[in-house]
Amino acid sequence: MDSLDIEIILKTYNTIPKNDIIRICSLYLSTKTLKPGSVFGQFNNVENSIIFDDIEKILISDSNIETEINLSKLHINWYVYTLDRNGPQNDNCEDESGEEINLSTQWILPCFDISNLWETLIYDTSIKEDLLKYASTMMEFASRGVDSNIIACNKVILLHGPPGTGKTSLCKALAHKLSIKTQKQYKKAILMEINSHSLFSKWFSESGKLVTKMFTKIKEIIEDPNILVCLLIDEIESLAHARDQCMSGNEPSDSLRVVNAVLTQIDQIKRYSNVLILTTSNMTGAIDIAFVDRADIKQYLGLPSANAIFHIYRSCIEELIKTGIIQAKSETYHYQNLKNVTSSIDEFEMTKHLVDISQISVGLSGRALRKIPFLAHALFLNGNSVNLHQFFDAMRKAVQHELQQKSHFNKN
Ligand SMILES: Nc1ncnc2c1ncn2[C@@H]1O[C@H](COP(=O)(O)OP(=O)(O)O)[C@@H](O)[C@H]1O
Ligand SMILES: [Mg+2]
CATH class of the missing domain: 3.10.330 (Vcp-like ATPase; Chain A, domain 2)
Structure with missing residues (x-):
C-alpha cells in the first residue's frame, strides 16, 4: 500500500x-x-x-x-x-576586547520563519524528496546504532552549485521537515547555523578558543538524546579555502589550527545519533578534499530549467493575484497545457505568454527569478490596477533588463 x-x-x-x-x-x-x-x-x-x-x-x-x-x-x-514563533536566537560571546561575536544562530523547529520554505523551492527532479529520504534514513540508522564502520554513514550532507539556487534555503527546509518527520523520536529539535565568518574574524588571536567555546555549547545540547540537532555550516568553502591558503604558506599557522579544530570537532559530534550536519558550497572546486570526503550525500543544485521557472513564476503570480496587485482570476495553468489544448483560448494565450517568458529566463538563478515580478512592477508598470496581460509584458521587460545587467556584470 x-x-x-x-x-x-x-x-x-x-x-x-x-x-x-x-x-x-x-x-x-x-x-x-x-x-x-x-x-x-x-x-x-x-x-x-x-x-x-x-x-x-x-x-x-x-x-x-x-x-x-x-x-x-x-x-x-x-x-x-505547532510552529515555534519566537524567532532566531543568537549565541553570542565576548572576545577579549569585550566586543560581541555572534557564533551561531538557533531556531527551535518546526518554526514559523522556515515553515513554507520547502514548498517554495522548485526543482525539476525529486531532489527534495530524495534528500528527505536520505536524511530520515541517516537518522534511523544512527538511532538504531548501526555501526558506521560497517555501513558508511557520517550524517553529513553537502549541497553545492551556483549562488542563488536554493542551497541554504533547502538545508533549512530539510531540517524543518526532518524535525516534523522525527517528532516521535525527539521531544525537541533545533537548527543551529554556525557563523563560520565569526570564527575567522579573530584570526590572529584567540580563534582556537572561539571554536572550542562554540563546540562546547553544541555538545552540551546534543548530550540530551531527546533533542535533534541539525547543524548548518553555510558556504563551507570559506573554511576549507582558508586551509588551502594556509597550506601554501600565505596565512599564519593559527588559521590552519582553527580549520583543523573545526574538522576534528565535526568528526566528534557526528558520532552522536541525534545530529545531522548540513553544509553548502558555491565553489566545489575550492572545497578541501577533507570536507568533501566527509559528506555522504553530495547533491548538485543547478539553475532552473524553463519548466521549473514556469512553476516559480506561477507561484509569484498567484501571490500577486491573492494580494490584489494583479487584477485577475486565479487560474491553474500548467506548462503541460500547451501540449493538450483543452483549455479556453484565453487561458491558452496566458499560459503561452508565461511559457515564453520562462524560456527567455533560462540562465537566471532561483533568487533572481523571484525578484523579476518585483522589478516588473517597480520599473515597467504605472497605475494601480494591472491585469495579467500587462503584468506579463512588464515581466518580459524585467527579464530582458536583468539579463542585460547580468551580461554587463560578466563582462566586468
Ligand atoms: N529552485 C528554486 N525554486 C524556487 N525558489 C528558489 C530556488 N532557488 C532559489 N530560490 C529562491 O532564492 C532564494 C535564495 O536562495 P538561497 O537558498 O539563498 O540560495 P543559495 O544558498 O544557493 O545561494 C530562496 O529563498 C528562494 O526564494
Ligand atoms: Mg547560500
Whole structure:
C-alpha cells in the first residue's frame, strides 16, 4: 500500500487529543479533491468549528502519486504540530576586547520563519524528496546504532552549485521537515547555523578558543538524546579555502589550527545519533578534499530549467493575484497545457505568454527569478490596477533588463 504524509499545523499549543484532530481532519479532507502539494487553510463555516479554530493549515505532501489522491487507498502518516514563533536566537560571546561575536544562530523547529520554505523551492527532479529520504534514513540508522564502520554513514550532507539556487534555503527546509518527520523520536529539535565568518574574524588571536567555546555549547545540547540537532555550516568553502591558503604558506599557522579544530570537532559530534550536519558550497572546486570526503550525500543544485521557472513564476503570480496587485482570476495553468489544448483560448494565450517568458529566463538563478515580478512592477508598470496581460509584458521587460545587467556584470 502506498503511503502519504499529511501535516496538520495547529495555531497554538492545545490540549485537544491528537487523535480527535486527525479524525476531524480526515473527515474534512474526504469531502475535498486532493492533489499532491494541496494546502488547506482559513477554515470558516465548517462544522466542528471548535477544532477548526485551532487549525492553521493542512498540508498534503508532494508525493510521487501523479493523479488525484484517494485517501481510503493509502496509508496516511499524520503529523500534528505547532510552529515555534519566537524567532532566531543568537549565541553570542565576548572576545577579549569585550566586543560581541555572534557564533551561531538557533531556531527551535518546526518554526514559523522556515515553515513554507520547502514548498517554495522548485526543482525539476525529486531532489527534495530524495534528500528527505536520505536524511530520515541517516537518522534511523544512527538511532538504531548501526555501526558506521560497517555501513558508511557520517550524517553529513553537502549541497553545492551556483549562488542563488536554493542551497541554504533547502538545508533549512530539510531540517524543518526532518524535525516534523522525527517528532516521535525527539521531544525537541533545533537548527543551529554556525557563523563560520565569526570564527575567522579573530584570526590572529584567540580563534582556537572561539571554536572550542562554540563546540562546547553544541555538545552540551546534543548530550540530551531527546533533542535533534541539525547543524548548518553555510558556504563551507570559506573554511576549507582558508586551509588551502594556509597550506601554501600565505596565512599564519593559527588559521590552519582553527580549520583543523573545526574538522576534528565535526568528526566528534557526528558520532552522536541525534545530529545531522548540513553544509553548502558555491565553489566545489575550492572545497578541501577533507570536507568533501566527509559528506555522504553530495547533491548538485543547478539553475532552473524553463519548466521549473514556469512553476516559480506561477507561484509569484498567484501571490500577486491573492494580494490584489494583479487584477485577475486565479487560474491553474500548467506548462503541460500547451501540449493538450483543452483549455479556453484565453487561458491558452496566458499560459503561452508565461511559457515564453520562462524560456527567455533560462540562465537566471532561483533568487533572481523571484525578484523579476518585483522589478516588473517597480520599473515597467504605472497605475494601480494591472491585469495579467500587462503584468506579463512588464515581466518580459524585467527579464530582458536583468539579463542585460547580468551580461554587463560578466563582462566586468
Ligand atoms: N529552485 C528554486 N525554486 C524556487 N525558489 C528558489 C530556488 N532557488 C532559489 N530560490 C529562491 O532564492 C532564494 C535564495 O536562495 P538561497 O537558498 O539563498 O540560495 P543559495 O544558498 O544557493 O545561494 C530562496 O529563498 C528562494 O526564494
Ligand atoms: Mg547560500
